[in-house]
Amino acid sequence: MTLVHFIFGRLGFDSLPFWDAVKDPTFGNIVNSAIATFAASLVLFGGALTAGLITYYGKWRVLWSEWLTSVDHKRIGIMYIVLAFVMLARALIEAALMRGQQAFGLGGGFLSPEHFGQLFSTHGSIMIFFMAMPFLTGMINFVMPLQIGARDVSFPVMNSVSLGLTTAGAALVMISLVLGKFSTGGWSGYPPYTEIPFNPGVGPDYWIWAISLSSVGSMLTGINFAVTIYKQRAPGMTLFRMPLFTWTALCTSILMIFAMPPLTVATALLALDRYLGFHFFTNGFGGNMMNYANLFWLFGHPEVYILILPSFGIYSEVFSTFSGKTLYGYVSLVLATMSIGVLSFTVWLHHFFTMGQSANVNAVFGTATMLIGIPTGVKVYDWILTMYRGRVRFTVPLVYALAFMMLFVIGGLTGIILANPSLDYQVHNTLFLVAHFHNMLIPGLLFGMLAGYHFWFPKAFGFRLHERWGMVSALCWIAGFVLAFFPLYALGLLGYPRRTLAFFNPVYLPYMIVAFVGALVILAAFTSLVIQLVVSVRRREELRVPAGDPWDGRSLEWATAAPPPEYNFAVLPTVTGRDAFMHSKETGHAYGVPVRFTGIKMPKNSAMGFAVCVGGGLLGFALVWHIWWLCVAASLGLCAVMIGRGYARDTEKIIPAAEVERDHMRWLATVAASRPVTRAHEIEPANDGRAVPPFLEAAE
Amino acid sequence: MSPPAIRHPGLLLGEGHPDVNENAEEMLFGFWVFLMSDAIVFGLLFATYAAMLHGTAGGPGPKTLYDIKSAFMETLALLSSTFTYGMATLSLKYRTRGGSLITWLLVTLGLAVIFLGLEVHDFISMLDKGGWPERSGFLSAFFALVPLHGLHVTSGCIWMIALIGQVAVYGIDKDVKLGLLRLGLFWHFLDIVWIVIFSVVYLGGLA
Numbered sequence: 001m002t003l004v005h006f007i008f009g010r011l012g013f014d015s016l017p018f019w020d021a022v023k024d025p026t027f028g029n030i031v032n033s034a035i036a037t038f039a040a041s042l043v044l045f046g047g048a049l050t051a052g053l054i055t056y057y058g059k060w061r062v063l064w065s066e067w068l069t070s071v072d073h074k075r076i077g078i079m080y081i082v083l084a085f086v087m088l089a090r091a092l093i094e095a096a097l098m099r100g101q102q103a104f105g106l107g108g109g110f111l112s113p114e115h116f117g118q119l120f121s122t123h124g125s126i127m128i129f130f131m132a133m134p135f136l137t138g139m140i141n142f143v144m145p146l147q148i149g150a151r152d153v154s155f156p157v158m159n160s161v162s163l164g165l166t167t168a169g170a171a172l173v174m175i176s177l178v179l180g181k182f183s184t185g186g187w188s189g190y191p192p193y194t195e196i197p198f199n200p201g202v203g204p205d206y207w208i209w210a211i212s213l214s215s216v217g218s219m220l221t222g223i224n225f226a227v228t229i230y231k232q233r234a235p236g237m238t239l240f241r242m243p244l245f246t247w248t249a250l251c252t253s254i255l256m257i258f259a260m261p262p263l264t265v266a267t268a269l270l271a272l273d274r275y276l277g278f279h280f281f282t283n284g285f286g287g288n289m290m291n292y293a294n295l296f297w298l299f300g301h302p303e304v305y306i307l308i309l310p311s312f313g314i315y316s317e318v319f320s321t322f323s324g325k326t327l328y329g330y331v332s333l334v335l336a337t338m339s340i341g342v343l344s345f346t347v348w349l350h351h352f353f354t355m356g357q358s359a360n361v362n363a364v365f366g367t368a369t370m371l372i373g374i375p376t377g378v379k380v381y382d383w384i385l386t387m388y389r390g391r392v393r394f395t396v397p398l399v400y401a402l403a404f405m406m407l408f409v410i411g412g413l414t415g416i417i418l419a420n421p422s423l424d425y426q427v428h429n430t431l432f433l434v435a436h437f438h439n440m441l442i443p444g445l446l447f448g449m450l451a452g453y454h455f456w457f458p459k460a461f462g463f464r465l466h467e468r469w470g471m472v473s474a475l476c477w478i479a480g481f482v483l484a485f486f487p488l489y490a491l492g493l494l495g496y497p498r499r500t501l502a503f504f505n506p507v508y509l510p511y512m513i514v515a516f517v518g519a520l521v522i523l524a525a526f527t528s529l530v531i532q533l534v535v536s537v538r539r540r541e542e543l544r545v546p547a548g549d550p551w552d553g554r555s556l557e558w559a560t561a562a563p564p565p566e567y568n569f570a571v572l573p574t575v576t577g578r579d580a581f582m583h584s585k586e587t588g589h590a591y592g593v594p595v596r597f598t599g600i601k602m603p604k605n606s607a608m609g610f611a612v613c614v615g616g617g618l619l620g621f622a623l624v625w626h627i628w629w630l631c632v633a634a635s636l637g638l639c640a641v642m643i644g645r646g647y648a649r650d651t652e653k654i655i656p657a658a659e660v661e662r663d664h665m666r667w668l669a670t671v672a673a674s675r676p677v678t679r680a681h682e683i684e685p686a687n688d689g690r691a692v693p694p695f696l697e698a699a700e
Numbered sequence: 701m702s703p704p705a706i707r708h709p710g711l712l713l714g715e716g717h718p719d720v721n722e723n724a725e726e727m728l729f730g731f732w733v734f735l736m737s738d739a740i741v742f743g744l745l746f747a748t749y750a751a752m753l754h755g756t757a758g759g760p761g762p763k764t765l766y767d768i769k770s771a772f773m774e775t776l777a778l779l780s781s782t783f784t785y786g787m788a789t790l791s792l793k794y795r796t797r798g799g800s801l802i803t804w805l806l807v808t809l810g811l812a813v814i815f816l817g818l819e820v821h822d823f824i825s826m827l828d829k830g831g832w833p834e835r836s837g838f839l840s841a842f843f844a845l846v847p848l849h850g851l852h853v854t855s856g857c858i859w860m861i862a863l864i865g866q867v868a869v870y871g872i873d874k875d876v877k878l879g880l881l882r883l884g885l886f887w888h889f890l891d892i893v894w895i896v897i898f899s900v901v902y903l904g905g906l907a
Contacts, residue, residue: 154726219737227730257733261740269748269844278833278840279757280748286755286837291748298744643862646879649870 009627010202015180032115035097040178069605071156072566073141076163078460080138081453084131087170091126092526094119096519099484103516105502106509116501117184118203122173124187125207128303129214130170132441135449136310137166137221140249143456144225146557146564147243149234149573149580152603154227157645158220160609165217168617172210175621176202183207186499188296189270191281191289196274202624204274208267209620215263215299222256225249234556236575240334243555243578244327247334248313251341252306258345259302266295275623293355297348305344307441309337311448312379315401318451319383321551322398323390324679324694326579329382336375336382343372353421354428362421369419373412380405391694393679395551396470397451403478404443404451411439414489432492435485442481450477450529458550458689462562463543467683469532476525484518487511545689547674548667551682552691554582559590561667562689567600567655570664585693591671597661599654606651611641708732710885713793719874724881731882735889742893745845746900753905755837762905765831767822771902774818775894778853781811782891789884792877802867805860808887812857819850842901849897852890859883 013019017040021033054060067075098119101109111119145153153159176182183203185194189211194204229250233242242250270292272278279285281292320327327333349357349365383405392398414436417423427433450473458464491511496503536543548562559581560569571594577583584590615638622630674688678697681687708728713720753762788804790796823843833843863879870876 154730223730223733223737226733227726231726231729257737258740261737262744265741265744265748272833272840272844276833278844279755279835279837280752280840280844282837284757285835286752286757287840288752288755288837291751295744295748639858643858646862646875647866647869649873649875 006629007627009622009625009630011179011625011627015202017178028112031110032112035111036115036177043174043177065605068610069160069607071152071160071603071606071609073145073153073156073159074460074564076159077138077140077142079163080134080141080166083167083170084135084138084449087126087130087134087173089526090174091123091131092523094123094126096516096523098123099512099516099519101501102503102512105512106506107502107504109502111501113501114181114184117499118182120499121183121186121189121203121207122176125183125211126170126173127441128187128307129211130166130173132307132445132449133214133218134166134170136252136307136445137162137218139314139449139452139456140225140252140310142460143452143557144246144249145228145232146459146560146568147246147555148229148232148237149556149569149575150228150232151567151569151572151600153224154232155224156603157606157608157651159224160606161612162217162221162224162609164609164611164613165220165616166214168613168620169210169213169217171613171617172206172213172620172624176206176210180206180624188300189267190296191270191273191292192283192287194270194274195282197282204270205624208271208274209623212264212267212271213616213620215260215267218256219260219264222253222260225253226257229253234572234575237580240331241575241578241580243313244316244330244333244337245310245313245555248309248316248337251337252309255302255306255309255341255344259299259306261299262295263299263303266292266299269295271623290355293352294348297351298345300351301348302344304440305340308444308448309340311404311445311452312337314397314448314452314455315383315404316386317555318397318401318455319386321455321553322393322395322401323387324393324552325386325390326554326582327382328385328388329378330578332378333382336378339375340372343368343375347372350419350421350424353424359421366419366421366424370416373416376412380409391679393682395683396454396465396467396474399471399474400447400451400454400477403474404447407439407443407478407481411436411443414439427492429498430492431488431496431498434498435488435492438481438485438488442477442485447477450474455551456557458543458545459548459557459562459564461540462546463536463540464545464550464683464687466532466536466539466543469528469535473525473528473532476521476528480518480521480523480525482518483521484515487515487518491515542685545687546667547671547689549581549691550687550689552582552679552693554579556580559584561663561670565660565663567602567660570594570597570660582693585691586695591668593668594664597657597664599657600660601652601654604651604653606645606648608641608645612638615641711789711793711881713877713881716793716795717877720877720881723874723878727878728881728885731885735885738889739893742845742849742896745841745848746896749841749845749901752837752841755841757836757838759835759839760829760831761838762901765826765829766902766905767825768902768906770818770822771898774815774822775898777811777815777818778891778894781808781815782888784808784811785884785887789880792872792880801872802864805864809857809860812853812860816850816853816857819846823847846897846901849890849893852886852893856883856886856890859886 017036018033020029054063067079070076098116101111101116104110141153141159145151173182180202183189183194183199183206185199185204185207189204189207192198229246269278269280273280273282279287281287281289316327316333347365347369349361350369353362353366414432418427418433418436454465454470491508494507496508545562548560549558556573559573573580581590615634618630619634619638622628622634671690674690675686676690676692677687678692679694708725709732710728713724784804784807788801788808791801791804831839833839860883863876863883866876866879
């Protein structure tokens with residue numbers, strides 16, 4: 001082994017994205033290398049631009065002391081969502097590229113099969129692990145402690161460690177654009193294809209370590225959230241008084257605790273196969289890839305509900321708030337949520353009906369799958385009845401919610417088709433399946449997250465998002481989704497296999513072109529979101545809602561300033577029923593002056609999360625490229641950080657009562673100075689965040 | 701009004717330790733939840749082992765490779781260490797004189813080292829008999845499950861040394877107590893996992 005090999009492992013010039021074109025400049029290689037090089041330079045340019053801007057504005061110190069080392073659940077939540085948006089941008093561009101390839105795919109197209117394989121693998125992995133998971137984790141992080149009247153999560157430092165692990169995983173996926181190639185094994189990474197004989201390169205290793213880092217992070221997140229909800233609720237906040245979003249957060253956390261370990265085991269065993277020559281999933285020597293399929297989907301199916309339940313919670317809040325009514329059928333919604341949580345562990349086999357088990361086994365899992373439709377149906381009716389005779393306002397979150405309800409029911413119907421094993425045999429592994437799960441996850445997860453983003457943005461930053469641009473974006477998302485994915489149902493029924501580069505039968509072409517147009521509309525939707533953010537920041541003075549309650553909110557997160565102080569509530573609220581803040585507004589107890597202020601104990605900042613992010617990222621990178629000295633160094637570093645943390649003692653600070661009182665009284669003065677606004681003027685500049693509840697509107 | 705009673709599963713330090721009461725419930729509950737998650741990892745590896753038991757691919761099987769005598773001695777060492785760790789926690793709870801807490805911890809550590817030594821010896825003799833993990837699916841499953849337990853014991857030992865170090869620096873303060881309670885849960889959990897390994901892997905394999 002040479003010294004260069006010792007230092008750099010498998011890294012070499014051939015790891016660069018344009019190497020193929022230099023070595024073998026055929027037309028195809030040049031096109032694919034050009035695309036890959038452009039993507040790589042985007043990553044480098046984006047990183048350099050961000051660093052440059054931070055330097056230009058002199059914000060490194062602020063970034064370090066107020067964000068990277070912060071253990072405040074609100075800031076960690078915001079950082080998760082920023083990560084989700086960055087990764088969403090990349091995965092959307094990849095999606096558009098794939099749709100472009102297939103729109104020109106009659107007889108070939110412009111991408112190589114290898115490149116196409118990388119695109120669908122990164123697209124899927126990013127959307128699930130580095131867009132959806134960070135988005136919902138960020139949302140729960142920000143909202144849930146406020147909703148239950150807590151000061152922070154139970155383990156604030158572990159919270160930042162989870163963020164660090166997820167970010168390290170995302171960073172590996174980004175690095176794979178610049179150095180080496182990502183896996184072509186899809187987001188599920190099935191062996192034996194991802195084993196050494198078929199894939200000796202770094203691709204599957206990138207996938208394994210990126211996913212492993214994020215799955216450990218999510219498992220820790222699940223523990224943190226569940227313990228917070230069980231142990232940190234404000235006085236009087238019994239379980240059945242919790243807002244529905246918190247219920248869904250609890251259910252998702254429980255699923256994370258139990259469903260993340262199977263993924264960790266699956267990727268770890270695959271890594272043992274690849275690195276140490278074990279035989280878990282190989283073709284010979286007693287290996288059996290069905291073990292992988294079972295392990296992966298034992299994670300993979302509950303994962304679907306991890307993704308979708310928080311959105312159900314957001315929709316519940318949105319329907320109730322923007323209808324001005326208490327949520328219809330609260331208890332049935334809670335029971336439906338928990339039933340879905342239990343059922344989610346009983347259906348994993350429907351992901352491989354065609355892989356050889358007996359008809360009876362398939363029948364059992366098919367039936368279990370259909371059962372999930374029942375609690376979901378209960379939810380849809382509850383939401384409809386929440387709107388019934390309510391004062392419904394067509395704001396951006398409600399538009400997302402309505403679109404969700406209609407589109408999700410269609411997706412559910414196609415799910416029932418797929419749940420039937422004999423029908424599944426017909427459409428298995430076709431674009432019908434691709435259409436189905438995008439139909440569940442885009443309206444189900446993404447629209448919910450975007451609704452939540454619009455709904456809680458004013459709470460996080462103190463000003464509303466621009467309504468008109470939000471509406472443009474929402475309508476583009478909805479139209480783009482329909483155009484991009486409904487043709488895929490038809491294509492699937494016509495027998496078009498998923499993950500297929502090109503085709504030779506012109507009958508597919510019109511559908512492919514419509515789907516490509518849909519992808520472009522979705523890109524426009526994302527662009528509008530970016531424009532909306534810029535416009536909103538520019539006009540933040542007229543959009544400001546310092547009183548903190550722009551939508552006439554019902555739960556406790558609206559009972560504090562926007563943005564909330566670090567400790568959330570000057571005095572922890574006492575809860576006497578559901579819709580706690582609405583109740584206090586109705587009884588005239590909202591915005592009261594506390595009898596007494598006391599000092600508040602809060603956790604101090606910690607660099608632990610950042611250290612784990614760097615250490616975990618380096619470890620993953622070293623493993624991918626076989627840089628063994630760096631593996632050892634990073635592992636020792638991580639151990640040292642963890643042991644060292646045990647020796648930390650001075651980890652808490654007291655915010656003095658006088659400071660709490662000063663800030664609280666200032667906020668109350670702001671509230672008193674704000675003009676109360678009725679729902680008719682909700683989206684006008686007059687809305688300073690002080691709502692007039694409907695029953696008082698006549699008096700205004 | 702007295703503060704609400706602290707309740708969590710496992711050993712309660714009780715009234716003599718007002719300093720831990722504020723955090724104990726949440727900390728220990730969180731650690732129990734972590735152990736549940738870890739139990740899933742072991743459960744899946746047991747399932748994998750069971751599924752691959754016959755995947756020997758013509759290589760050596762349990763009867764050739766396992767040494768029940770050694771496994772039994774390992775069991776004795778680990779079970780005794782769980783007892784001595786219990787004694788350490790009782791010294792903590794009743795604040796017995798002198799260094800009895802540290803003594804019991806060191807005894808536990810010694811037993812754990814004996815356990816690990818025997819286990820490594822077992823692995824080496826398996827390798828000598830041609831029982832390499834690369835040989836077959838069955839051996840892969842064995843070498844993912846049993847050494848993972850050993851790795852857990854090793855990290856428990858490192859944790860214990862780190863805690864003894866903390867005692868040396870800070871005395872037996874709140875964080876040391878909470879650490880010892882959590883390590884106790886971890887230690888007893890590993891004992892239970894080992895009992896299942898002994899029953900399923902060794903006894904089951906030789907039956």
